[in-house]
Amino acid sequence: MKKLVxxxxxxVMCLSMVACGGVDKQPAIDAFNNxxxxxxxxxxxxxxxxxxxSEEFVDVMMQMSASLAECKALxxxxxxxxxxxxxALVSNLNDIEAWVADATGLAEEEAAAEEVVExxxxxxxxxxxxxxxxxxxxxxxxxxxxxxxxxxxxxxAFSEEFIDEMIAMSEVLAECKAxxxSGVELSEEEYVQLIEVFVQIxxxxxxxxxxxxG
Numbered sequence: 001m002k003k004l005v006x007x008x009x010x011x012v013m014c015l016s017m018v019a020c021g022g023v024d025k026q027p028a029i030d031a032f033n034n035x036x037x038x039x040x041x042x043x044x045x046x047x048x049x050x051x052x053x054s055e056e057f058v059d060v061m062m063q064m065s066a067s068l069a070e071c072k073a074l075x076x077x078x079x080x081x082x083x084x085x086x087x088a089l090v091s092n093l094n095d096i097e098a099w100v101a102d103a104t105g106l107a108e109e110e111a112a113a114e115e116v117v118e119x120x121x122x123x124x125x126x127x128x129x130x131x132x133x134x135x136x137x138x139x140x141x142x143x144x145x146x147x148x149x150x151x152x153x154x155x156x157a158f159s160e161e162f163i164d165e166m167i168a169m170s171e172v173l174a175e176c177k178a179x180x181x182s183g184v185e186l187s188e189e190e191y192v193q194l195i196e197v198f199v200q201i202x203x204x205x206x207x208x209x210x211x212x213x214g
Contacts (some may be wrong), residue, residue: 028075028086031093037067038100042107053107060103064096128191133198134180140201141173147208162208170205172197 043061046053057204081089109170151158151166176197179186186194 006172016070022082023081023086025075025081025086027083028071028089029095031090031097032071032075035093035097035100036072038097038104039064042104046107057103057107063101067092067096109152128186128188130180130186133191133194134196136195137173137176138182139175140198140205143205144169144173144201147205166209169201172201 043065046058046061050058071093074089148166148170151163155163176194179194
């Protein structure tokens with residue numbers, strides 16, 4: 001399921017080290033900075049409109065980020081590396097850089113395909129039925145309030161991350177409520193976007209029910 005709140009990919013900072021005794025790590029440092037620079041550029045482009053990318057693709061990006069973080073931690077550690085270790089790091093980082101180059105093209109294709117689908121949806125004839133939207137919203141808030149009450153009554157049983165996600169979802173619902181109560185007439189495109197948000201909220205509610213009620 002795609003997250004409604006913005007997903008910040010865990011990019012890592014560029015690495016610079018002062019040369020010291022032992023095996024020369026600079027080739028691995030250079031390879032890291034090249035791979036990380038390419039990865040960060042792609043991650044930043046994705047974060048500008050994360051909804052255009054599949055959950056599977058985002059998961060792979062997270063895995064690549066974790067691999068880069070591991071390489072950085074190793075290079076910054078006091079662990080003494082052999083020439084073979086450095087060569088293995090360089091090879092691994094070069095592979096990551098090559099993967100990012102391929103993934104950049106795939107990401108652009110995936111985003112473009114998603115944009116076409118969204119345009120087709122908006123282009124269809126849409127009946128703006130605010131009464132129906134309000135009815136759906138009321139059902140969503142009723143379900144959310146029930147979960148929120150359970151979480152508030154047993155806050156110690158839930159992780160900080162889960163509670164943060166609940167708070168973020170309450171803010172999304174508050175924004176929807178404000179929009180519905182504003183009296184501003186929605187365009188067909190805005191109505192479609194609102195319904196898409198409701199669908200995502202329904203999916204989120206279904207996914208977290210097991211965490212709340214087991």
